[in-house]
Amino acid sequence: MGLKRTPTAEEIEDIKKSLDFLTEETSAIKLQQKYILDIVKEIRSLHNQNAEKEKWIVYLESRVTDLEQYTRIKDVIIMGLKIKPRSYARAVIADSKEQHGELDACSAEQQVAGFLQSKGIDLDSNNIKACHLLPRKNVSDKPAVIRFVNRKHWNALLKQGRKLKGLNVYLNDHLTKYNADIAKKTRHLKKLGKIQNTWTANCKIFIKLNGTLEEAKVLVIKHIQDLEKY
Incomplete structure (x- = not known):
């Protein structure tokens, strides 16, 4: 068995330098690991914040939809009913755009009420707050909307929708x-x-x-x- 050789001073110095270098590299790696972990933590935090914001946006959109729907709670939409436009003579008589709108609304209301009453549907025009056509592109038979004074009259009309069976005219929620x-x-x-x-x-x-x-x-x-x- 041979004797162990004692490292020279130069070799010891080289080993020391190598260890110092490894220590510095290890410290640098640890700093990089900490930096990466901090970034991951920040990304997770932002992801959670975005998830909460998305939930809040969905909630707000739902609330807006509910509020918008609530404004139509007294409306009945009538599909399939042909409403004739007001005559040229009435358009000439009208003095302003405001009057045009009043004439149009009156004409639509009279035609809708007259049709429904002709089919045996109980409808009192005094209970109608407004009646107008919905703007729809490329549709000849534009839907008509009746807005009632209160929900009682709204519900009473919808219940009579079965009397229109077979006529291709439908009463629905707006x-x-x-x-x-x-x-x-x-x-x-x-x-x-x-x-x-x-x-x-x-x-x-x-x-x-x-x-x-x-x-x-x-x-x-x-x-x-x-x-x-x-």
Whole structure:
């Protein structure tokens, strides 16, 4: 067995320099690791903040939709009814744009009320607050909207909608665009057989699921994303 050689002073100095270099490298790596961990922590914090903000935005959008829908809570929209435009003679008589609007509203109200009453629907014009046509592009039969003085008369008219069966004229809630898109989606799902039924009531959209009596639940749909699972 040979004797162990004692390192020279020069070799010891080289080893010391190598250790010092490794120590510096290790310190630099630790600093970089801390910097990376701090960045990851900040990213997670920002991600959580964004998630909370997205939830808040969804909530605010829902509230705006609810408020917008509430302003239409006394409205009935009539689809499929042909409203004749006011005559040229009446347009000449009118003195201002304001009068034009009054004449148009009066004409629409008289025509709508007259049609409904001719079909045996009980409707008192004194209970109507306003009546006008909705602006729709490329649609010859523009929907008409009746706004009632109170909800009692609104509900009374909707209940008589069955008297229009077979006439291709329909009485519905006056939904916002967002809710109308949800209703359109639910009707499409029903057509595909994905759900059993869908309807609107009190400006809310309902669906009935497929399945047994226990599975065929009735749900209120407030967000179009809720329909993605079907």
